[in-house]
Amino acid sequence: MVQMAISSPAPAAAFKARTAWLAAQDKPEPLQAAGSVITIREGGEIFAEGGDPDHFYKVLSGVVRVCKFLSDGRRQIEAFHSTGDVFGFELGQERLLNAEAVSDCVLVCYRRRNVEKLAEQDDSITRQLFQYAMQNLAHAQGHSLLLGRRGAAEKVANFLLAWSARSKDKHSFNLEMTRQDIADYLGLTIETVSRSLSQFERDGVIALPNIRQVRVLDNEALEDLAA
Amino acid sequence: MVQMAISSPAPAAAFKARTAWLAAQDKPEPLQAAGSVITIREGGEIFAEGGDPDHFYKVLSGVVRVCKFLSDGRRQIEAFHSTGDVFGFELGQERLLNAEAVSDCVLVCYRRRNVEKLAEQDDSITRQLFQYAMQNLAHAQGHSLLLGRRGAAEKVANFLLAWSARSKDKHSFNLEMTRQDIADYLGLTIETVSRSLSQFERDGVIALPNIRQVRVLDNEALEDLAA
DNA sequence: CGCTTAATTGATCAGGGTCAATCGTGGTGG
DNA sequence: CCACCACGATTGACCCTGATCAATTAAGCG
Numbered sequence: 001m002v003q004m005a006i007s008s009p010a011p012a013a014a015f016k017a018r019t020a021w022l023a024a025q026d027k028p029e030p031l032q033a034a035g036s037v038i039t040i041r042e043g044g045e046i047f048a049e050g051g052d053p054d055h056f057y058k059v060l061s062g063v064v065r066v067c068k069f070l071s072d073g074r075r076q077i078e079a080f081h082s083t084g085d086v087f088g089f090e091l092g093q094e095r096l097l098n099a100e101a102v103s104d105c106v107l108v109c110y111r112r113r114n115v116e117k118l119a120e121q122d123d124s125i126t127r128q129l130f131q132y133a134m135q136n137l138a139h140a141q142g143h144s145l146l147l148g149r150r151g152a153a154e155k156v157a158n159f160l161l162a163w164s165a166r167s168k169d170k171h172s173f174n175l176e177m178t179r180q181d182i183a184d185y186l187g188l189t190i191e192t193v194s195r196s197l198s199q200f201e202r203d204g205v206i207a208l209p210n211i212r213q214v215r216v217l218d219n220e221a222l223e224d225l226a227a
Numbered sequence: 228m229v230q231m232a233i234s235s236p237a238p239a240a241a242f243k244a245r246t247a248w249l250a251a252q253d254k255p256e257p258l259q260a261a262g263s264v265i266t267i268r269e270g271g272e273i274f275a276e277g278g279d280p281d282h283f284y285k286v287l288s289g290v291v292r293v294c295k296f297l298s299d300g301r302r303q304i305e306a307f308h309s310t311g312d313v314f315g316f317e318l319g320q321e322r323l324l325n326a327e328a329v330s331d332c333v334l335v336c337y338r339r340r341n342v343e344k345l346a347e348q349d350d351s352i353t354r355q356l357f358q359y360a361m362q363n364l365a366h367a368q369g370h371s372l373l374l375g376r377r378g379a380a381e382k383v384a385n386f387l388l389a390w391s392a393r394s395k396d397k398h399s400f401n402l403e404m405t406r407q408d409i410a411d412y413l414g415l416t417i418e419t420v421s422r423s424l425s426q427f428e429r430d431g432v433i434a435l436p437n438i439r440q441v442r443v444l445d446n447e448a449l450e451d452l453a454a
Numbered sequence: 455c456g457c458t459t460a461a462t463t464g465a466t467c468a469g470g471g472t473c474a475a476t477c478g479t480g481g482t483g484g
Numbered sequence: 485c486c487a488c489c490a491c492g493a494t495t496g497a498c499c500c501t502g503a504t505c506a507a508t509t510a511a512g513c514g
Contacts, residue, residue, distance in 0.1 A: 068372055071454055076375040078368050091361045097368070126353050133360050134318045140367030141305050141324070145295055147374035148303040148414035149471095152502065179461065187375040192502055194462055211461070211511075227298055376503095379470065406493065419470060421494055438479080438493070455514100462509070471501085477494070484487085 034115045035108035046099035046107070047088060053095045054112050056088035062105030063176040066097050067184065077185040079139055080177065082166055086132040103176045147187050150227070155186040156196040157225035160206070164216060172215045200225070261342050262335035273326035273334070274315060280322045281339050283315035289332030290403040293324050294411065304412040306366055307404065309393055313359040330403045374414050377454070382413040383423040384452035387433070391443060399442045427452070 035058070040046055046057065046064060057064075059081050066087055067077040078097060081087045088099060119125040146158055159182060167173035175182070183190045200206045205222050207215040216222060262285070267273055273284065273291060284291075286308050293314055294304040305324060308314045315326060346352040373385055386409060394400035402409070410417045427433045432449050434442040443449060 074376060076372050078371055089361060089364070091358070091365050096365075120350070123347070126357075130353075130357055130360065131318070133357065133364060134316060137316070137360060137364045137367060138318050138323075140364060140371055143371045144305055144367055144374060145303050147371060148411075149301060184375075189503060190461075191463085191504085195502090198462070416471060417493080418472085418495085422470090425494070458513085460511075464507080465505085467504070469503085472499075473497090475496080479492085480490090482489080
């Protein structure tokens with residue numbers, strides 16, 4: 001496996017993350033041979049609209065946002081990806097979406113052509129890829145559902161629950177992203193997100209010890225809010 | 228049944244193979260053998276939330292809506308599928324979505340287990356399935372983008388353009404679905420959809436000869452409205 | 455310790471939802 | 485054949501949620 005540092009050199013961290021990841025696998029994952037580990041600084045670009053979708057990625061650590069910039073400057077975030085997620089599949093000749101690091105990230109970067117080659121010899125890789133694509137599909141469908149006719153509080157509560165579900169500690173976790181990121185993901189403004197969170201706090205549903213930290217005080221109430 | 232030849236993994240062949248495959252979409256395919264043709268009446272159920280996702284479907288004719296019913300009775304439509312679309316893939320043990328016939332439909336119904344078995348002997352089937360899943364993914368992502376912070380007119384214009392693009396005649400076509408269906412797809416109310424359409428008509432962008440028919444008079448204006 | 459950027463909070467406004475009345479169309483039966 | 489009915493669509497009046505504009509506060513960071 002080749003190691004390369006794109007955005008900034010963080011060899012020690014990358015190595016640590018890489019070995020942790022390898023250790024976590026029961027059996028060696030055939031896919032790993034086709035990938036190289038890269039690190040991206042917070043705010044760094046992973047791929048851009050219009051680019052060639054010749055790579056896809058797996059998150060080892062950190063958080064990635066996949067988004068699109070509309071003609072009038074608005075930004076819509078399609079998904080946040082965190083540890084274990086695979087993203088960056090695209091069908092056409094050109095990418096339609098951008099991907100950026102929300103926080104410092106360690107990723108495995110797979111060259112599509114290499115993986116396709118491997119997949120010809122190993123059915124399990126094909127199955128894996130299919131699985132990953134389906135996870136992306138399920139998420140995108142869930143996101144559509146969330147963005148449909150739902151109130152602001154409902155959206156924010158949903159977001160908190162979804163984010164808590166993928167955190168180690170489901171009752172106290174860090175939002176890696178800014179309020180603006182959350183707003184762009186939920187189709188709201190930063191002010192509305194802020195107001196919803198403040199309201200939840202006033203109602204004793206959550207606590208906000210600091211700007212990024214969330215403590216869920218009343219999970220049931222939060223689930224009611226998420227409708 | 229014609230077997231598509233996916234050429235060898237020679238360095239430059241990957242792209243060629245992909246486009247060749249895309250071009251072959253309309254030809255008879257090995258998959259067809261694993262499916263049975265069924266017809267569903269307008270309004271009929273194809274599958275339901277909570278069911279076993281042991282089949283998936285290809286539309287031969289008619290229009291299908293895939294949707295979810297929320298706790299409070301609201302309905303969110305995730306997608307409309309028409310001729311050529313494949314839908315009904317789901318990852319988990321239980322379906323999360325419903326599918327119903329918008330109009331009388333003829334579908335090919337595939338048993339998942341059978342297809343998986345076939346796929347073991349024929350790589351091209353695996354590729355096809357992957358493509359179909361990716362098409363669903365691309366659509367779901369586009370839908371999320373559409374539902375984000377966009378005005379009502381923008382949404383309706385987008386919908387008309389998307390629907391015209393999959394119609395024979397791009398300037399005069401039938402909306403198979405009701406205004407309510409459109410509203411539930413766009414996250415709007417029936418009244419707002421109606422008002423937007425009326426406005427477009429008043430502005431000379433479209434004509435509405437009858438309740439389901441749409442004629443696009445000024446495609447450019449419509450594209451501007453879609454932003 | 456300023457400087458910059460993110461977040462909160464408040465006041466006002468508007469887009470779209472809600473409620474309600476009317477229209478249009480297609481189907482049914484007298 | 486036409487009167488009636490049922491259902492979907494349109495249109496209007498009003499209201500509410502969340503966007504916008506603006507001021508303040510908090511938090512990093514050199």
